[in-house]
Every structure is written in C-alpha cells, then in structure tokens.
Amino acid sequence: MADRTINTEVKAKGDGAGYWSANVRIIVISLIIWALVSFGFGILLRPMLSGIEVGGTDLGFWFAQQGSILVFLGLIFFYAWRMNKLDREFGVEED
Amino acid sequence: MDQFTLNLLFVGASFALYIGIAVWARAGSTSEFYAAGRGVHPVTNGMATAADWMSAASFISMAGLIAFTGYDNSSFLMGWTGGYVLLALLLAPYLRKFGKFTVSEFIGDRFYSPTARLVAVICLIVASTTYVIGQMTGVGVAFGRFLEISNTSGLLIGACVVFAYAVFGGMKGVTYTQVAQYVVLIMAYTIPAVFISLQLTGTPIPALGLFAETTATGGEGSVYLLTKLDQIVTELGFASYTEAHKDNLNMVLFTLSLMIGTAGLPHVIMRFFTVPKVSDARWSAGWALVFIALLYLTAPAVGAMARLNITELMWPNGTGGDAVSVETIETAPEYNWMLTWQKTGLLDWEDKNGDGQIQYYNDKSDAMSEKAAANGWEGNELTNFNRDILVLANPEIANLPGWVIGLVAAGGLAAALSTAAGLLLAISSAVSHDLLKGQLTPDMSEKSELMSARIAMAVAIGVATFLGLNPPGFAAQTVALAFGLAAASIFPALMMGIFSKRINNVGAVAGMLSGLIFTLVYIFLHKGWFFVAGTNSFPDTVDGSLFGIQSTAIGAVGALINFAVAYAVSLGTKDTPQEIKDLVESVRVPAGAGMAVDH
Numbered sequence: 001m002a003d004r005t006i007n008t009e010v011k012a013k014g015d016g017a018g019y020w021s022a023n024v025r026i027i028v029i030s031l032i033i034w035a036l037v038s039f040g041f042g043i044l045l046r047p048m049l050s051g052i053e054v055g056g057t058d059l060g061f062w063f064a065q066q067g068s069i070l071v072f073l074g075l076i077f078f079y080a081w082r083m084n085k086l087d088r089e090f091g092v093e094e095d
Numbered sequence: 096m097d098q099f100t101l102n103l104l105f106v107g108a109s110f111a112l113y114i115g116i117a118v119w120a121r122a123g124s125t126s127e128f129y130a131a132g133r134g135v136h137p138v139t140n141g142m143a144t145a146a147d148w149m150s151a152a153s154f155i156s157m158a159g160l161i162a163f164t165g166y167d168n169s170s171f172l173m174g175w176t177g178g179y180v181l182l183a184l185l186l187a188p189y190l191r192k193f194g195k196f197t198v199s200e201f202i203g204d205r206f207y208s209p210t211a212r213l214v215a216v217i218c219l220i221v222a223s224t225t226y227v228i229g230q231m232t233g234v235g236v237a238f239g240r241f242l243e244i245s246n247t248s249g250l251l252i253g254a255c256v257v258f259a260y261a262v263f264g265g266m267k268g269v270t271y272t273q274v275a276q277y278v279v280l281i282m283a284y285t286i287p288a289v290f291i292s293l294q295l296t297g298t299p300i301p302a303l304g305l306f307a308e309t310t311a312t313g314g315e316g317s318v319y320l321l322t323k324l325d326q327i328v329t330e331l332g333f334a335s336y337t338e339a340h341k342d343n344l345n346m347v348l349f350t351l352s353l354m355i356g357t358a359g360l361p362h363v364i365m366r367f368f369t370v371p372k373v374s375d376a377r378w379s380a381g382w383a384l385v386f387i388a389l390l391y392l393t394a395p396a397v398g399a400m401a402r403l404n405i406t407e408l409m410w411p412n413g414t415g416g417d418a419v420s421v422e423t424i425e426t427a428p429e430y431n432w433m434l435t436w437q438k439t440g441l442l443d444w445e446d447k448n449g450d451g452q453i454q455y456y457n458d459k460s461d462a463m464s465e466k467a468a469a470n471g472w473e474g475n476e477l478t479n480f481n482r483d484i485l486v487l488a489n490p491e492i493a494n495l496p497g498w499v500i501g502l503v504a505a506g507g508l509a510a511a512l513s514t515a516a517g518l519l520l521a522i523s524s525a526v527s528h529d530l531l532k533g534q535l536t537p538d539m540s541e542k543s544e545l546m547s548a549r550i551a552m553a554v555a556i557g558v559a560t561f562l563g564l565n566p567p568g569f570a571a572q573t574v575a576l577a578f579g580l581a582a583a584s585i586f587p588a589l590m591m592g593i594f595s596k597r598i599n600n601v602g603a604v605a606g607m608l609s610g611l612i613f614t615l616v617y618i619f620l621h622k623g624w625f626f627v628a629g630t631n632s633f634p635d636t637v638d639g640s641l642f643g644i645q646s647t648a649i650g651a652v653g654a655l656i657n658f659a660v661a662y663a664v665s666l667g668t669k670d671t672p673q674e675i676k677d678l679v680e681s682v683r684v685p686a687g688a689g690m691a692v693d694h
Contacts, residue, residue: 016680016683016684019683019684020683023683024594027184027185030180030184031180031184034177034180038173038177038350038354039347039350039351042169042173042350043339043343043346043347043350044343044347046339054306055305055306055307055319055320055321056306056308056318056319056320056321056322056323056325056337057306057319057321057322057337058337061166061169061321061337062306064166064169064172064173065166065169065172065305065395066172066302066305066392066395068172068173068176068177069172069173069176069388069391069392070388070392072176072177072179072180072384073381073384073385073388075180075184076179076180076183076184076377076380076381076384077378077381079183079184079377080183080374080377080378080380080381083188083374083377084374084377087374087685087686091686092684092685092686093374093685093686094372094373094374094685094686094687
C-alpha cells in the first residue's frame, strides 16, 4: 500500500504534463464530433444530407431534432469512462 | 368529477409530496443549505439536475415554439442538450476538484482578485434574474390555466407559492424534492405524448412516432406524419415544417449561445459541487443528460403532433373544406379546451367575416390572399394562440382522459417551481455568501447569512414577477436571453481559468465585463431597456437587427469578445503569480480532491 502511494506520486509528478495533454487531446476529438453532428449535420451540412430520407424528411432534420442529442449522450459517457481510465494509467485517481 | 377538481387534486397531491420531503430534509447549517453535505449519488444528482434544469422553458414553452416554427427551432433541442457536453468535458470535474461552494468563489480565487469575484457575482445575478423572469411567465400560464383565472392573477399567486417553496429548504431539501419533481414532470410529459403518438401513428414511442407513417383514414394509403404536416401547413400559407427558413449564421449562433450558456449557469454548475468525487462529477453530467434527453427526444414529437391536431381541429373537413363553425367550438366537447383557455387570455378567436366559421390560415402569405378573397375570408380568425399554452393544452386538444390533463398541470408546475427554486437559491447564495460574507461583512454570523439569503430571494422574485407581467418574449425566448448573458460572461472566465495559466486578474475582469456589457446592451437595444416595451432602438427581427444577428443569438458573440479581450489584456499585463499556476495544476488532476471546504 505504501509502495503504491509512492509510485503514484512519482508518476503523477513526473508526467503531469503527459496526463494533461492526453486529456486535452480527448477533449478536442470529442468536441470535433460534438460540433460535427450539431452545427455540421444538423445545420450547415444539411443540404448535403438531403438525399438521405428519414421518415418523411431528411437525415439533417433527424440530426437537428434527435440524432445530435443521442451523440451528445454517447460523448459524455465515453469521456467519463476514458478519463477514469486515464486517471488510473497516470496514477492520479482519487483514493 | 369535473376537470377543475381533478386538476386541483393532482396539483395538491404533488405539492403535498414536495413539501413533505422538504420538511423531512430541512437544511440546518449553512453548508447543508448550499450543497447538501455532498452525499449525493451521481444518478440521484443527475435526476435532480434534470429537474432543476428542465424548467418552464423546456416543459411548457419549448414544444410550442417548435410546433409553430418547425425545423428552425431545433436550436433549442441541440443547444440545451449540447451544453452538457461542454459542462462535462470542460468544467464539471475541475470545479469539483477545486472544491468550493459557488462559481464566483472559483473565479475570485483563480483570478486572485475580489473584484473578479464581485464581477462574477454581478454576472450571475443578471443572468439568473433574467432566467427567473422566463420562469415566472411559465408559472403564470400554468397557474392561470389550472385555477381557471387570468394569466396575471396566476402569475401573482404563482410568485407567492414559489417564494414560500424556495424559502422552505436549502439544497438538500431541494435535491430530494427535485427527484420527486423529476418523476412527476417526466410522467406528465411523456404519458400524453405516448397516447397521442398511438392515436396518430400507432407507435407507442413518440420519438419514433415523429418519423413514422400516420394511421391513415380514407383510402389514399398511409403517409409519413411529417409529410402530412408539411402538406397541411403549406396549404394554409404557413412556412413548411421541415425546411430551413432561418439563415445559417443566426441558427448556428443561437444554438451556440444556448450551449455555452448551459455551461455557464450557476444553478446547474452548483450541482456538480455536490457529488462526492471528481469521477462522479464526470458521470453526473452524463446521467443528467440521460434524464433530460427523455424529455428532449419527446419534445419534437409533441410539437409536430400538436400542430397537426390543432390544424385538423380547425379544419375538420380538410383544408379544402369548411372550417370549424363557431357553434361547434362553443358546444362540442372536443373543443372545450378552447373555452377554458380563452379565460386565461392566452387563446382567442373572432369571426371577422361573420360567416359563422373560424378560418385559421396565414393571412400574411401572398399566396393565400387570392384564396382568401375568393372565399370571402377577412384575415386569420384564430386571432391569438400563445405558444406557451401548447404543451399544457395538448392532452385536451387530443381529447385524452381527465387524469392525464391533471397530471400535465402538476408536471408543468413542478417544472416551473423546481427551476425557480434552484435559481433563487443561486441568487441568494451569490448575494449572501459571495457578496455580503465574502466581501462586505466577512464576520457575519451564520444566522444573519441565512436571513440575508432569504431577503435576497424575496427581492429577486419581486423583480422577476414585476417584469414577468410584461415579459420580453415567450418563456423559452426569455430564458434564451438569460443563456446568452451567462454564455458571454461566466463560461469564458471559468474555461480560461482552467485551461490557461496565463489569463490574469485584470484580463478576466476586463473579459467578463466586456462580454456582459456588450450582450446586455445588445439585448436591451432590441428588446427595450430593462425589457420595457417600446424603448428598443432596433426591431427584434433578423433583418432589422444591428448586426443582422438576433438578440437571442448574440451571447455567442459576447463569449468570443470575452475570450479575446481577456487574452489580449492578460498578454499586456503582469503574468500570473506562481501560486496561481500551482492552483491551476492541482485543479487539473483529480488526485487529492478531499471534501470541499468552506472558508
């Protein structure tokens, strides 16, 4: 137990920058997807998706009214899972 | 039992439940009052956040705005959910790690400046008060309907109830009460939607029913619900439901404002201070969105189906046949809802051409003027249909059983009350904890801190009620302004405080002030100074607005200004001290997040 504590401290101090940049990378990727489904598919790229029919309208309408919400949900749970894993990899998790 | 008694029964029973819980979990100490001792599980916290978050704007107003506009108002759906991604990724875990009670405490400490804290408090109060105005609009609609009185009397009675309710308990009472409120409001929202979806499409899940085929009557075969809706509204001269009619710039900025604002509103952020661990703060945002999504995935279906039902009720013989007659409206039971809503002053009709029928069409459409002239119509005769009544009237419009109508009344009140209470709590803690105890009178006793918190609540609700009598828009539109203000002031400061070590005290203060002032002035220029009608310099339309950007969408621009000013000013002034750089480092890693401390 005591060994583990020392180890985590060394790793956390030694690679705090690595932990943070890994975190920022995950955030950036997630936010690109976040913007793509809402501002992209839901609004700006909607004309490009107009050929794909969904229930009496097009895919862009679906993304604007429902699809983006589902993707947002996936993103948050992915981030929570990925970060809790990252915390352990770098030994910076809570007790 | 008549409908009025049934409504009273449902509303009374739900209130008894909330008050019972509030008494049972009454707040004792100051820390319990604000953050409920941090013993809240992520799922429970998510549910309470959802109730707190989904206000009169989401429950009462949003589907109505979507129903009458269609695709263009998808911004509400994406904006109010997408903000949770920003919260979960950019703010929640770090603010929990920081471990204080309020948003302005973080800003004050991170930017090592009492001035920064003071400016943050002002930003919070401005945004929250605007938000409460929107809630009071919804409270007025809900109370007006269920007591069958005018909107104004409903608003005044509602204000008293909200105040009594918010004073009762602190966050702890509110956390468990809000779980109960969530259950009531989600049932009230989805049950009628399931009924209506079954009626129209045979699909029990409304979110799927929206894209399903209608259970067609007549021999023409089945068509998609949205195709049918598009056809029927365009035949009456209205803009089509599924197409875009708003320019991309405004739609993107409006959506972005709502998203950033979601991540900048104190009463939601405060929720993430109440979870035990940093990892729980990450999950909490996800659970909150799960519970929110249940309503948000249903809302577009509610809007589209209600629009179809209303249009068909007004044109029982199809858009080519005779319109509904005045006599039918006054006597037929399925039109009874029109008579009850007429009493609130939020729905009205007038037989302008005296033909004994009520023609509902778009009299501003050029294409319709020819048809109107040929048929002797003299303008749209459904003269007033307040968007905010749609969800509450929806079960009556679809002719659902009385208990469903009672349940919806209870749900609408739950939504408005829970958010109003949460906001009042945020305002009162900003005034008593941050402003008085933090700045003006630090040696204040706990007792007088609680007292000043309650006085602040009373003042806030008084102001909101007064302005709520003549609101700057429908509930959700007013609330959207509050989001713009939060987006322009609070969110950038929080984000830069975590993601940059370079932003210093002067930069943060300059950023927040320029974001807030720019956004507030822009809104006042279009909505009237302090929302007093007639004092605006520009019309509140896309074409007439100052920069071609609507006042509801300007928050995103304000946020950009905040970022830019803070960055530029910080670069031109002294670097942050070493202990602040260390503070930022420590906030970035979860390890060592003990229980939060009050100071």
